[in-house]
Amino acid sequence: MVDQAFLSDHARSNDDRDPLRDFRDQFWIPRCQDSEGGAAGQEICYLVGNSLGLMPKQTADFVNAELEAWRREAVAAHFSGKHPWMPYHEFLTEPMAALVGALPSEVVMMNSLTANLHLALATFYRPVDNRHQILIEDHAFPSDHYAVESQIRWHDLDPAKSLIIAKADPSSGQFDIGKLFDLIEENRETLSVLVLPGVQYYTGQVFPIAEIVKHAHRWGIIVGIDLAHAAGNLELRLHDWDVDFAVWCTYKYLNSGPGSVAGFYVHERHAANQELPRLAGWWGHDKTTRFLMGTEFRPIATAEGWQLSNPPILSLAAIRSSLDIFQRAGGLKPLVEKSRRMNQYFREQLQQHCAGRIKILTPIGGGCQLSLRVEGPTGWGKRVKRELDLAGIETDWREPDVIRAAPVPLYNRFADIDYFVFHLRRILEQSAL
Ligand SMILES: *Cc1c(COP(=O)(O)O)cnc(C)c1O
Helix, strand or coil, X not given: CCCCCCCCHHHHHHHHCCCCHHHHHHECCCECCCCCCCCCCCXXXXXXXXXXXXCECCHHHHHHHHHHHHHHHHHHXXXXXXXXXXXXXXXXXXXXXXXHCCCHHHEEECCCHHHHHHHHHHHHCCCCCCCCXXXXXXXXXXXXXHHHHHHHHHCCCCHHHHEEEECCCCCCCCCCHHHHHHHHHHCCCCEEEEEEECECCCCCCECCHXXXXXXXXXXXXXXXXXXXXXXXXXXXXXXXXXXXXXXXXXXXXXXXXXXXXXXXXXXXXXHCCCCCCCCCCHHHECCCCHHHCCCCCCECCCHHHHCCCCCCHHHHHHHHHHHHHHHHCCCHXXXXXXXXXXXXXXXXXXXXXXXXXXXXXXXXXXXXXXXEEECCXXXXXXXXXHHHHHCCEECEEECCCEEEEECCCCCCCHHHHHHHHHHHHHHHHHCCC
């Protein structure tokens, strides 16, 4: 961003006074490769931390330390050094539990989000004659939809009967929570599990998890939450809200690298219940007897009892680095506070400069993300997105007409919002139809 013409005094002073401003420097900000738009070499205006969080500079050291341990010590590194591999995942448990509002015994880092969703459903979706349904939201993230539907089929049931889809309002794309509760109540005898998002990935709508759980538990319905877009973005209280299980990935707001290891939460009352059925692996077996290599599975009486395999240490090292940054930033409270102010500023700027041409789909009170519907004829939104790319702005495109932009408090500035809105306005006006 060499040319500063876009920058308002308001954004400048907000950035100057930002207590988190030094954190930006701890991340690698990619630079524009494409010279077409005249932006080559300048830092990208990166607004897709909701898709892939930026790489913390210190992550290379965290990962290299484990490569070094492998090089120098090989198998002995399971037990030696400051961060031995055998309990390596345990180093992540407390800081991650703090981020999602859980007890350490309720959280483990393992596998990927979708794999964890399957493992949770293997335990909690046990269809019996009348309780055979799973409820998800319409236009759920495809992986969640596939996972849930395949679970139903895998139990020899028919998704046409056993999958309930909560519909969004067709014009706003938002879910009316009152209607969701009505739907739950209508199906209270037959619903087994709800699988709902903390933050809906397409619209950015935040779901009132505590209320949903209260409602579902009245009828004995299990609640599982997908936190892909909520973890590291919102303050969560999984334990206090009494959520049954939750899953999340770590490469979005949690900045832990592409395909990094995911999070898994089960409430204490389930975590400690060794009688619960599950798909087992040796890493979930009681640590004191794991290496006796027996045949009788005795699960660890925490979320760790759902582990299958020994985990990929290099990925866990990247998560440890990321969690270290969240801790140094003071946890989610200051981050959420900044993201609220950025979000409000972002909305005001869009209202002021792009009203009528852009519709904000995200209800007020969301996290970092705004989902913007580009009003206009078919294909127009995609052209706008392409022009934004040329100006060195990285956003996320969702068919048919939605641009998602997420200023992230750890590394985005109010100046990024100015830059985005300045160019969006220019593009929309220049190409006025
Ligand atoms: C990003 C995302 C996923 C990704 O699933 P993986 O198993 O990590 O590939 C799943 N669900 C939602 C809602 C997401 O936003």
